[in-house]
Amino acid sequence: MNNIPRPAYDDYIALQNLANNKGVGSYPSLQSFVTCIQQGYRQYEALQGNASHITSVVTSPVVEKHLKAHFRKPPQDLKHITELREESEYLVCPMCGSLHGGTLDHLLPKSKYGGFAIYSLNLVPACKCNNRRGELVIGTNADERILHPYFDHCLSERLIEAHFEDLGPVPKVGLRLCIDDTHPEYVAIEFHFRSIVKKTAVQRYLKDRWADICRKPSLVVRSLKNNPQTRNDLKQILEEELDMLDDIHRGKNNWNSIFIAGLLDRPVLQWLFNQLYMPGRLPGGPLV
Template identity: 45%
Template sequence: MNRLQRPVFFNDDAAVVALSKNEMVGSYPLLRDNLAAVRAGYKQYASVNGDVSQIENVPISPQLATLLKGHYTNPSADIAFIDKIRADGEHKTCPMCGSSRCGTLDHVMPKAGYPCFSIFGMNLVPACKCNLLRTNRLTNPAFPGARLLHPYYDDILSERLLTAHFRDLGPVPKVGLRSVLDAAHPFRNAVDFHLTNVVRRSGAAEWIRGEWAKMVLKPGLLIRPLKKNPATRAGLVDLLEEERQDVDESTGSKNSWMSIMLSGLLADDVVDWLFAALTAPGRPPNGPLV
């Protein structure tokens, strides 16, 4: 999860106007004849700052819907920005779930249900395979403000939002994911919704469990400074906080999977367990913890 700067190397309105005039593409003249509605839809999307609970669907014919989805799959020169968005984000932290790389694009408003936004650049964010695993739910009316977060618009994604939660500490602990926001925080329901419908389905907890196994076997494999045993519990906390800061700077996200794991390692009970295991009598530096 991460807040992204909105791309500035293209203009959605100019692009769709140019595409509507292109007599060489299959959507001509249908897109031309529906251009006013499509442009209005783009404008309304931006006017609500990408809030998925307020974005209005644009009624277009099934034929035009199919053609626009086809343009996404095989973009013409008028909408070449689609491939550039994908390429520019390929090796970055996934802004939707926090995994270590992207490789594809996610339609924030799913193109199946909102085909008008199939080629709308502000609806296309770099993503990993989580775009195939997330649900198509956008909101949960039972909880005020519960909705999918938008990497191009929701500034809250720049903040630390998630932590791992470890239970039954040992070789194979139980791993959960939870929000760090207070229950009264105005974005708490949105973060919980995004966590449930995207992050938990992405395999983040399973990845963290695997990294824990590496740490238990040889701590320095996961956190290099743990090749040496910390002298004090406070020193261990400082080490973990510094490691998390380095990870955040390296990935450009406070909610990468590794950052989420390190936040979980900083929980008091986990620090207690780690320090006791690291400093157990007779344990060699960088040796197994159990």
């Protein structure tokens, strides 16, 4: 989960050029729908990508079929789609925080919002979490909606952390929100968290990271090659690690940051410090 810069492309000119291109399959049928599609683009941006309020653009089945085909195999007029794919495939997924984006996909699904199939502000880098949600964009209650990486600035805040209980070699590992229900976007954040993030492999990833830190703490936090002198020193080491991970991954809700944020929970921090000084343990050795 992350708030990322919007693509800097002129979709209006691109659409007009595409409609006038006699060498593509959408010519001439697209020409009759350029104005209404552009009006849809204006609506989308004015509503800040809010899925609760955006209405689909009415075109024709033939035009929608062509637009979807152009997304799969962009012609020269839509070369920016190819650029977006190539530029984002290695980045953290802004939809769930996994460490691999992998592809370019639609926020509002093209099956229901075919008029936005080639609109750059509807195309977000994402991993397979976006496919898993299918056509889900809003919930049954007011304000329940999928967050938009280009428009929802709350995604730049720390929203999620790991939650560890029954501490030991194999603890209970979960996720929890770092915000409460007074946050102005709480309902949307909780819906996105429940509908996308919790359905990924993030909890399995966190379990693996816990196993790593128990086996050899410096595998996860290099500064733990040597024991911190006090619990406050340990806290400072983890806070510095968290800041570094946020910076590296350009956001606070990537899976590595989620893990370290969970270690800063007071009971977990105390457990880690106790285990670092477990009788008979050598610096750099296992915690359990």
